[in-house]
Amino acid sequence: MNQEERRKLKCAIVDEIAAQKHLIESLAESVKPVAPDNAIGRLTRMEALGSQGISENTLGAARAKLAKLETALEKVDRPGFGICVRCENPIPKGRIMAMPENVLCVPCAEKR
C-alpha cells in the first residue's frame, strides 16, 4: 500500500467512524424506554416495544463496528496494516475500503 492509498484509506475510516457515531446517536434515541401511554401514530405499545428490540440489536452491531473501525484507524499507519494476519498476503484494497476492520484476506476469511 503506498502513501496515497494509505491516506485515502484513513479518510474513508474517519468518515465511516463519523457515520457510525451518528447512527449510534439516533439509535440510542430510539431505544429510550417506551412510556406506557406512548402513542406513536398507529403504533401500539407492543409494536413500539418490538421495534425497540430491533433497534437495540442494531445499536449493538453499530457499537461493535465502531470499535473495530477505531482499532483499524489506530493500526492504519503501521507497516503490517492491510496484510492478512493469517497468511501474510496483502488484503485487496477494495476489501479494506469496504471493511477496514478486516484482518483476513478473502481466502482466509472463507476458510474460517
Ligand SMILES: [Zn+2]
Ligand atoms: Zn490470508
